[in-house]
Amino acid sequence: MTDQIAIHTQGLTKHYGDVKALVDLDLDIIKGEVFGFLGPNGAGKTTMIRTILDEIRPTAGSASILGMDTHRQSVEIRDHIGYVPGDLAMYPNLTGRDTLTFFANLRGGVDWEFVDELAERLGADLDKKVGDLSSGNRQKVGLIQAFMNRPDLLVMDEPSSGLDPLVQREFQKMMREVASEGRTVFLSSHTLSEVQRVADRVGIIRQGHLIAVEGVADLRSKAIRTVNLFFDEPVEQGVFVGLPGVRDVAVENHHVTLSFDGQMETLLRVAAERYSLLDISTHEADLEEIFLTYYEEGGA
Ligand code: ATP
Numbered sequence: 001m002t003d004q005i006a007i008h009t010q011g012l013t014k015h016y017g018d019v020k021a022l023v024d025l026d027l028d029i030i031k032g033e034v035f036g037f038l039g040p041n042g043a044g045k046t047t048m049i050r051t052i053l054d055e056i057r058p059t060a061g062s063a064s065i066l067g068m069d070t071h072r073q074s075v076e077i078r079d080h081i082g083y084v085p086g087d088l089a090m091y092p093n094l095t096g097r098d099t100l101t102f103f104a105n106l107r108g109g110v111d112w113e114f115v116d117e118l119a120e121r122l123g124a125d126l127d128k129k130v131g132d133l134s135s136g137n138r139q140k141v142g143l144i145q146a147f148m149n150r151p152d153l154l155v156m157d158e159p160s161s162g163l164d165p166l167v168q169r170e171f172q173k174m175m176r177e178v179a180s181e182g183r184t185v186f187l188s189s190h191t192l193s194e195v196q197r198v199a200d201r202v203g204i205i206r207q208g209h210l211i212a213v214e215g216v217a218d219l220r221s222k223a224i225r226t227v228n229l230f231f232d233e234p235v236e237q238g239v240f241v242g243l244p245g246v247r248d249v250a251v252e253n254h255h256v257t258l259s260f261d262g263q264m265e266t267l268l269r270v271a272a273e274r275y276s277l278l279d280i281s282t283h284e285a286d287l288e289e290i291f292l293t294y295y296e297e298g299g300a
Pocket of ligand 1: 016019020021039040041042043044045046047048086
């Protein structure tokens with residue numbers, strides 16, 4: 001089983017003085033999956049990534065990548081990973097092509113045919129100086145340097161920032177292709193819709209704590225529909241609060257919004273018994289809503 005694990009962390013902890021940036025993280029990322037690491041700003045995503053890449057030392061715990069200890073074998077590990085940091089430093093006077101040559105020389109050779117293919121897919125201009133590029137276009141150069149060696153593991157820290165939606169789609173396809181080849185993608189993000197489209201599993205981190213790890217499909221199936229009910233008179237919140245499967249009831253005059261994962265028949269019966277129901281709409285909760293639910297349940 002351990003040879004199926006791309007990233008393993010055990011009790012991984014990082015404190016900055018009083019700030020507990022990462023607390024006792026136990027996580028296994030399986031080879032061949034796209035794993036979305038979701039959390040708001042300051043949740044500890046970058047700290048986790050920098051710790052497993054041996055850029056910073058953990059306060060406690062340990063990690064391995066592809067079976068190698070992230071500290072003792074950090075040099076070997078570098079040969080197997082592509083990394084897109086949150087703030088990739090580049091020399092502004094070098095063109096994209098020169099930048100990629102520079103990165104490639106650190107590891108031995110560029111497959112220009114493949115690089116040009118990646119550049120074309122992302123719409124990257126490799127002949128301009130990177131200092132003259134917009135941040136989104138510079139980011140494309142960063143993505144290419146991570147993909148171009150066909151690494152076994154891609155680690156990316158909010159890589160989609162600044163990319164326009166069409167490029168994001170292409171980038172998502174590229175991540176899926178990596179996974180379909182049995183390689184692994186670890187993607188930190190706060191863009192829930194992206195993770196929903198691209199990831200197999202999602203870990204949700206909050207204030208340094210991993211609060212849930214779920215398959216994207218399971219997350220959806222838990223759902224949780226959002227139901228809107230419209231009545232011909234003002235209604236009382238108390239009628240809906242506490243009904244089986246109902247939560248997050250919000251009442252605004254004639255209109256009730258609630259989250260629901262129970263029997264629709266029961267809900268409609270209760271609603272229609274008390275009031276005259278004019279209209280109803282429901283939609284499946286997206287990851288954003290599910291995510292908020294986790295956060296609320298997770299407490300402060
Ligand atoms: P973002 O999306 O904003 O990058 P993040 O989830 O990556 O957020 P981290 O950057 O890992 O979060 O930060 C986690 C916590 O650790 C935050 O409270 C942050 O202020 C703190 N922190 C991070 N780096 C340092 C540092 N070098 N010194 C002190 N505190 C730090």
